[in-house]
Amino acid sequence: MNIKILWAKRYTTSERKEMLKSTVVQIGLNISGLEYSKVYDQNDRLFRTVRNEAALFLIPPGFKHSFVYGKNRENYVISCYIDELAYDKEKEVLLLDHGGEKLILPHYLPLTPIKLLRIKEIFSEIIRLSARLSVLPCRFAAEQKIKNILAELIVSQWEQETGGNSFVAEQLKQAIDKDTTFTKTMTQICHEIGYTPAYCRNCFKEDYGIKPGEYMAQKKLEKITEMLQKNTMTFKEIADEVGMKNVTHLYLFLKKHCNMTPLDIRRNRKK
Numbered sequence: 001m002n003i004k005i006l007w008a009k010r011y012t013t014s015e016r017k018e019m020l021k022s023t024v025v026q027i028g029l030n031i032s033g034l035e036y037s038k039v040y041d042q043n044d045r046l047f048r049t050v051r052n053e054a055a056l057f058l059i060p061p062g063f064k065h066s067f068v069y070g071k072n073r074e075n076y077v078i079s080c081y082i083d084e085l086a087y088d089k090e091k092e093v094l095l096l097d098h099g100g101e102k103l104i105l106p107h108y109l110p111l112t113p114i115k116l117l118r119i120k121e122i123f124s125e126i127i128r129l130s131a132r133l134s135v136l137p138c139r140f141a142a143e144q145k146i147k148n149i150l151a152e153l154i155v156s157q158w159e160q161e162t163g164g165n166s167f168v169a170e171q172l173k174q175a176i177d178k179d180t181t182f183t184k185t186m187t188q189i190c191h192e193i194g195y196t197p198a199y200c201r202n203c204f205k206e207d208y209g210i211k212p213g214e215y216m217a218q219k220k221l222e223k224i225t226e227m228l229q230k231n232t233m234t235f236k237e238i239a240d241e242v243g244m245k246n247v248t249h250l251y252l253f254l255k256k257h258c259n260m261t262p263l264d265i266r267r268n269r270k271k
Helices: 113-130 136-161 164-178 186-192 197-208 212-230 235-241 247-258 262-270
Strands: 003-011 015-021 025-040 046-049 055-059 064-082 085-088 093-098 101-105 108-110
Touching: 003 113, 003 136, 025 113, 055 136, 064 113, 064 136, 101 136, 108 136, 113 136, 164 186, 164 197, 164 212, 186 197, 186 212, 197 212, 212 235, 212 247, 212 262, 235 247, 247 262
Parallel strands: none
Antiparallel strands: 003 064, 015 064, 025 046, 025 055, 025 064, 055 108, 085 093, 093 101
């Protein structure tokens, strides 16, 4: 793979740009502070809206990028040429030529906290090496690390297209089980394990036969029922324990999922 690095930078100050055209490949790592970001294709059609989350992203040559970064900004950008990377206008995907074979390269990948630490370290090392690109060993090492970033994107795409579905479903189930106080939304959990909510829902439904939201509700109902039957906690304490703002939410949840009130469940224990 022929890679030529032009520069690599870390950004921490507020900034606004409108329709900034990229003439080379931009490999980015967003961490925090993003208020607004949209990427447009070569025909100025909206290609992607970016959320304020830890994520890897690619912007190919000819695309335009509008963004606003505010306080607490932290993001990294590598500007480079990659001869084997091309955008397929018909399929609207990025393709990487590897020895005559075409690999689909995702243009956006949310990162789990663990992946973020690893990728951030790679970007930081590339920035350090890019200060001495005229030195062959430094240039070679920086180019290899860019290949590692591209490999991360390629593997994530492969997981979505193959038997990686079961792996993703199991990851999601473990993440739901781990959130015993139910303080996270399903979207947050999906992004933490590094996949889109839609893809996670499909994988989970395929493996377990129910939607992840339904599974989460079952887990919550089991915990609420267990606490009510112990008869040692107030309804307010139970609501707090499962991430509900007040007792009203507890009543509504139980009415929806088992057509009972907290008092009904507590009374049934005594029968």
